Amino acid sequence: MRALILSDIHSNIDALEAVLHAAPAYDVVWNLGDVVGYGATPNEVVERVRGLGEVFVRGNHDRACSGLIHAEEFNPVALFAVRWTQQELTRENMDWLRELPRGPVHPDKLRVNCVHGSLQNEDQYILSLRDAQQQLEASSARLTFFGHTHTQGGFVVNPDGDGATLTPIYSSHDEMDFYEFQIRKGSKYLINPGSVGQPRDRDWRAAFALYDSKAQSVTFGRVPYMVQAAQIRIQRAGLPESLGTRLRLGR
Ligand code: ZN
Numbered sequence: 001m002r003a004l005i006l007s008d009i010h011s012n013i014d015a016l017e018a019v020l021h022a023a024p025a026y027d028v029v030w031n032l033g034d035v036v037g038y039g040a041t042p043n044e045v046v047e048r049v050r051g052l053g054e055v056f057v058r059g060n061h062d063r064a065c066s067g068l069i070h071a072e073e074f075n076p077v078a079l080f081a082v083r084w085t086q087q088e089l090t091r092e093n094m095d096w097l098r099e100l101p102r103g104p105v106h107p108d109k110l111r112v113n114c115v116h117g118s119l120q121n122e123d124q125y126i127l128s129l130r131d132a133q134q135q136l137e138a139s140s141a142r143l144t145f146f147g148h149t150h151t152q153g154g155f156v157v158n159p160d161g162d163g164a165t166l167t168p169i170y171s172s173h174d175e176m177d178f179y180e181f182q183i184r185k186g187s188k189y190l191i192n193p194g195s196v197g198q199p200r201d202r203d204w205r206a207a208f209a210l211y212d213s214k215a216q217s218v219t220f221g222r223v224p225y226m227v228q229a230a231q232i233r234i235q236r237a238g239l240p241e242s243l244g245t246r247l248r249l250g251r
Contacts, residue, residue: 003107005193005209007032007116007147009049010061011039011085012197012247014233015206016048018225019196022177024210029053030107032147032193033116036097037061037078038243039197040233042085046093055107058100059116059148060123065089066097077240084239106141108213113144125149126190133157133166136188143183143211144190151201152194152209152220158187171207171220180219191218197230204250 004026009016029052036042042065049056061078064071065085074082089097103115103122118124118131119138126132126146132155135144152171157164171179171194183189194207201207205222212219231244 001028001108001213002026003211003213004029005032005145005191005211006030006049006196007145007193008034008059008150008195008198009036009045010034010195010197011036011042011045012206012230013039013041013044013048014227014230015197015225016045018223019206019208019221020052022223023208023221024219026210028055028107030055030114030145031057032114032145033057033059033100033103033122034061034147034195035059035100036065036085036089038081038239039230040237040239042089043093045197046089046096050096055105055114056100057103057105057114057116058097058122062097062100066094068098077242080240081243084237088237104144111141111143112211113139113141115144115146117148118146119144123148126192127151129155129166129168132190135190136166139188142188144188145209145211146190146192147195149192150195150199152192152199152203152207152222153201154189154191156184156187156189158184171201171222177223178219178221180217183216183218189218194220194222198247199250202250204248
């Protein structure tokens with residue numbers, strides 16, 4: 001089974017279509033949340049991902065934009081986008097967002113976790129080795145896919161004699177489009193596919209990952225897309241200009 005793993009699409013239909021076009025062949029799609037928020041095409045993105053499969057976890061922007069949580073703690077730009085998205089979403093798409101499950105979900109039986117933030121807290125950012133270590137100790141699954149940080153990469157803990165070593169996994173090297181690695185027996189992984197629609201790892205290209213359960217491999221992918229088209233949509237929608245400029249900067 002080959003799973004295309006998407007996260008943090010953030011209402012960016014241009015980036016999503018580019019990923020779906022460029023991704024290697026896949027059987028299923030696993031979506032790690034933040035389908036909406038920030039970008040200018042919430043309905044288009046919701047309707048597209050709804051047709052791609054059934055494995056979803058909700059993100060904090062999905063909860064805010066569908067009215068499940070108040071967004072007062074969001075920064076002013078994010079809050080503006082939440083309010084705009086609430087006005088824009090159709091009733092049906094808003095209801096669909098509200099029903100998205102909280103992670104973790106286990107699409108490949110108990111061997112895989114899918115979360116937005118972390119296993120215990122859907123709003124937690126896993127950024128440091130220390131955060132990663134806590135997660136890997138708490139998980140019995142070999143693979144945990146997470147999003148929320150908009151940073152492609154992850155962490156692996158390898159059994160190592162009498163202890164274990166934890167190391168970061170870097171996704172892209174220079175301008176590589178694909179980076180594949182093998183899942184080692186006895187190791188546990190935390191893997192972030194990166195953000196489709198608003199990368200923040202200083203690479204503007206749309207990010208995704210592909211998990212192959214038979215080959216026991218993970219591939220990180222990056223694909224260029226029409227950033228300018230997404231920026232024009234943001235401008236025409238009357239959303240804050242910074243939401244467009246940051247797309248080109250990848251941050
Ligand atoms: Zn996000």
